[in-house]
Amino acid sequence: MAYLQQIIFFVILSAAGYILWKRVTLIRSNILLGKDLDRTDNRSERLKSMLLVAFGQRKMFKNITPAILHLFVYVGFIVINLEVLEFIIDGLAGTHRIFAPYLGSFYNVLMNIFEFLAASVLIACIVFLFRRNVFKVKRFTQPEMTSWPLLDANLILITEILLMLAILSMNATDQVLQTRGINGYIFTGQLVFSSLLVPLFDGLPAGWLVFIERFAWWFHIIGILGFAVYITYSKHLHIFMAFPNTWYSDLAPMGKMESMDSVTNEVKIMLGLTTDEGSAQAPEEIGRFGVKDINDLTWKNLMDAYTCTECGRCTAECPANQTGKKLSPRKIMMDVRDRMEEVGNSLAKNGKGLDDGKSLLGDYITKEELNACTSCNACVEACPVLIDPLQIILEMRRYIAMEESGSPAQWNIMFQNIETSFSPWKFAPTDRFNWEKK
Amino acid sequence: MDEAPKLNVPVMAELTAKNESPEILFWVGCAGSYDERYQKVTRAFIKILNKINISYAVLGTEETCTGDPARRAGNEFLFQMQAIANIQVLDRYNIKKIVTACPHCFNTLKNEYPDLGGNYDVIHHSVFLQQLIDEGKIKVKEGGSFKGKKITYHDSCFLGRANDIYEAPRKILEEMDAHLVEMKNFKSRGLCCGAGGAQMFKEAEPGAEEIYDKRTTEALATGASVIASACPFCMTMLSDGIKNKEKESEVEVKDIAEIVAESLNL
Ligand code: SF4
Ligand code: SF4
Numbered sequence: 001m002a003y004l005q006q007i008i009f010f011v012i013l014s015a016a017g018y019i020l021w022k023r024v025t026l027i028r029s030n031i032l033l034g035k036d037l038d039r040t041d042n043r044s045e046r047l048k049s050m051l052l053v054a055f056g057q058r059k060m061f062k063n064i065t066p067a068i069l070h071l072f073v074y075v076g077f078i079v080i081n082l083e084v085l086e087f088i089i090d091g092l093a094g095t096h097r098i099f100a101p102y103l104g105s106f107y108n109v110l111m112n113i114f115e116f117l118a119a120s121v122l123i124a125c126i127v128f129l130f131r132r133n134v135f136k137v138k139r140f141t142q143p144e145m146t147s148w149p150l151l152d153a154n155l156i157l158i159t160e161i162l163l164m165l166a167i168l169s170m171n172a173t174d175q176v177l178q179t180r181g182i183n184g185y186i187f188t189g190q191l192v193f194s195s196l197l198v199p200l201f202d203g204l205p206a207g208w209l210v211f212i213e214r215f216a217w218w219f220h221i222i223g224i225l226g227f228a229v230y231i232t233y234s235k236h237l238h239i240f241m242a243f244p245n246t247w248y249s250d251l252a253p254m255g256k257m258e259s260m261d262s263v264t265n266e267v268k269i270m271l272g273l274t275t276d277e278g279s280a281q282a283p284e285e286i287g288r289f290g291v292k293d294i295n296d297l298t299w300k301n302l303m304d305a306y307t308c309t310e311c312g313r314c315t316a317e318c319p320a321n322q323t324g325k326k327l328s329p330r331k332i333m334m335d336v337r338d339r340m341e342e343v344g345n346s347l348a349k350n351g352k353g354l355d356d357g358k359s360l361l362g363d364y365i366t367k368e369e370l371n372a373c374t375s376c377n378a379c380v381e382a383c384p385v386l387i388d389p390l391q392i393i394l395e396m397r398r399y400i401a402m403e404e405s406g407s408p409a410q411w412n413i414m415f416q417n418i419e420t421s422f423s424p425w426k427f428a429p430t431d432r433f434n435w436e437k438k
Numbered sequence: 439m440d441e442a443p444k445l446n447v448p449v450m451a452e453l454t455a456k457n458e459s460p461e462i463l464f465w466v467g468c469a470g471s472y473d474e475r476y477q478k479v480t481r482a483f484i485k486i487l488n489k490i491n492i493s494y495a496v497l498g499t500e501e502t503c504t505g506d507p508a509r510r511a512g513n514e515f516l517f518q519m520q521a522i523a524n525i526q527v528l529d530r531y532n533i534k535k536i537v538t539a540c541p542h543c544f545n546t547l548k549n550e551y552p553d554l555g556g557n558y559d560v561i562h563h564s565v566f567l568q569q570l571i572d573e574g575k576i577k578v579k580e581g582g583s584f585k586g587k588k589i590t591y592h593d594s595c596f597l598g599r600a601n602d603i604y605e606a607p608r609k610i611l612e613e614m615d616a617h618l619v620e621m622k623n624f625k626s627r628g629l630c631c632g633a634g635g636a637q638m639f640k641e642a643e644p645g646a647e648e649i650y651d652k653r654t655t656e657a658l659a660t661g662a663s664v665i666a667s668a669c670p671f672c673m674t675m676l677s678d679g680i681k682n683k684e685k686e687s688e689v690e691v692k693d694i695a696e697i698v699a700e701s702l703n704l
Contacts, residue, residue, distance in 0.1 A: 252549065259518075259554065264522075267519055268522070271522060320643070323648065326645075374630045397511060402514060418505070419516065427472045432499045433499050435470070438481070
């Protein structure tokens with residue numbers, strides 16, 4: 001009987017670990033549905049970008065209020081997880097606050113820091129809930145924020161609030177038990193924030209207190225493990241993905257579009273610039289031009305989709321969206337993720353995968369959305385985790401133009417003008433230098 | 439068409455025939471060549487080039503579209519046809535340095551031609567002009583016609599976010615003691631004029647408002663009498679916005695090059 005709690009803990013921990021491992025494997029294989037792309041260059045730049053943007057939250061600070069609140073939650077998340085280490089050791093070894101005797105008075109300092117952060121996270125999450133549900137900040141209420149994304153966001157905030165309340169109640173009851181000299185409740189010194197809750201528990205009998213303390217402990221650790229599994233289904237995955245995503249981000253100037261080598265080969269042949277037509281290096285199997293479905297995207301585009309936290313900063317800055325066009329860069333990212341998960345889940349069950357008769361273009365993203373983009377890069381600039389919705393938009397336009405000849409009629413005229421008069425407008429090439437005489 | 443005196447513009451082919459190789463090529467761009475309004479900017483810039491006695495040339499009728507609008511509209515074939523043909527011309531003349539008054543040409547020449555083998559030192563005219571001022575080659579202060587005038591500067595997406603050029607055009611305006619006022623959204627948060635990504639060449643998708651109207655509203659809210667821009671498309675869009683709001687008599691859209699030329703009494 002003595003080991004029962006430890007055994008239960010071990011089983012829960014292993015189960016969570018197993019599920020997480022399965023989820024991570026699935027996410028990884030989904031990302032690898034994308035095309036190859038080399039992002040191994042320039043490690044020092046990449047490190048810098050990750051440190052500044054992910055660790056340093058640099059891009060968040062364009063808007064100070066949410067930035068500060070988010071900073072509390074973020075630092076809280078990282079630091080409080082150090083406490084989880086103690087939880088896990090205690091859970092497995094059947095001990096209570098195993099670090100306390102070793103750290104002495106520093107343990108008290110540490111716990112007070114944790115409590116300060118727990119209280120900050122608590123307050124920040126409450127404010128966030130208000131911003132979403134009461135003040136209805138515009139970027140949280142746009143059309144793509146359907147019931148699931150809204151619920152997802154609220155669930156995360158509520159869970160974080162409950163987890164923080166659990167920590168504080170646990171520490172409060174623990175302190176009452178300490179002052180009563182109950183065996184096993186090692187002295188931690190005064191814990192400032194949970195002390196505020198002590199009056200709530202002071203009058204309760206020891207048995208109750210132990211029950212509440214234990215309940216809060218189990219609630220917190222199971223909550224954290226459950227949360228870890230949950231976020232793999234959620235937009236909250238950015239807490240992990242922000243790091244690799246900023247590391248692997250595009251280091252070129254935002255204005256640069258990727259060149260298509262498959263097109264270069266054909267153009268050079270057409271212009272008579274290559275003599276050895278396909279003999280020496282037969283062009284590797286040419287897939288489609290541009291992007292129709294998720295396997296035409298690169299793994300980085302797909303990683304972007306898993307990293308997107310649906311915050312809507314991109315959409316809030318998008319000139320097309322601001323003027324009532326259908327385009328929303330956030331929706332582009334959400335669509336990519338939804339489609340990727342649809343395909344990935346189907347493949348995991350040996351289903352049809354990509355051959356289910358659907359595709360990203362058409363079933364998720366419409367031409368009207370794509371045609372509204374001004375390639376202004378406002379979305380790219382706005383994203384706090386360096387996601388690039390524009391690249392996806394432009395790649396899909398490539399598919400529409402080159403595989404479907406489905407561009408808007410006025411663009412087709414522009415193409416014709418360039419082909420015949422070497423200018424997007426229909427002017428005689430011989431008149432090009434007339435400005436000199438005007 | 440207004441009759442202006444013919445400018446003396448050196449053309450690459452002619453210089454090459456004389457065995458001369460100019461220091462810098464002025465890439466005019468399609469808007470700078472054909473758009474009536476932007477031709478004025480081209481001419482203003484030429485006047486500045488002529489004044490500073492720099493050895494330069496244009497390609498004249500040998501210049502063709504960089505391919506930017508085709509590429510942004512998805513037609514990579516057409517883009518590369520244009521790019522590769524242009525690179526052949528540029529390399530034939532052994533061009534090393536290019537200045538252009540179009541941020542779209544600038545972005546394409548600078549960032550996208552290298553992938554296709556075209557490597558040049560490309561500079562946008564706003565940066566070029568600012569360098570001239572820094573180096574003391576032109577002195578805008580003496581002109582004084584913009585002194586104390588309320589001017590707002592509209593960031594072109596392809597200069598600003600795309601290439602991180604925010605300061606050069608502003609410095610020029612400050613240099614002439616203009617009263618620079620910023621719009622609600624500026625620099626990295628500047629609102630697009632609505633023309634990029636090949637939107638210039640088609641109607642906007644259905645929506646509640648035109649992007650250029652929105653931007654014009656922001657510009658007018660500053661109370662500035664001049665909206666400075668550094669891009670032909672921005673100029674067209676903002677001019678349309680001003681027209682829609684019937685403010686042509688009060689507010690002008692001017693290119694940085696025109697402002698500099700004017701202050702030099704050119
Ligand atoms: S690049 Fe396109 S999607 Fe992104 S903000 Fe600009 S118009 Fe919107
Ligand atoms: S792409 Fe970036 S800015 Fe847009 S919703 Fe996702 S995380 Fe936010």
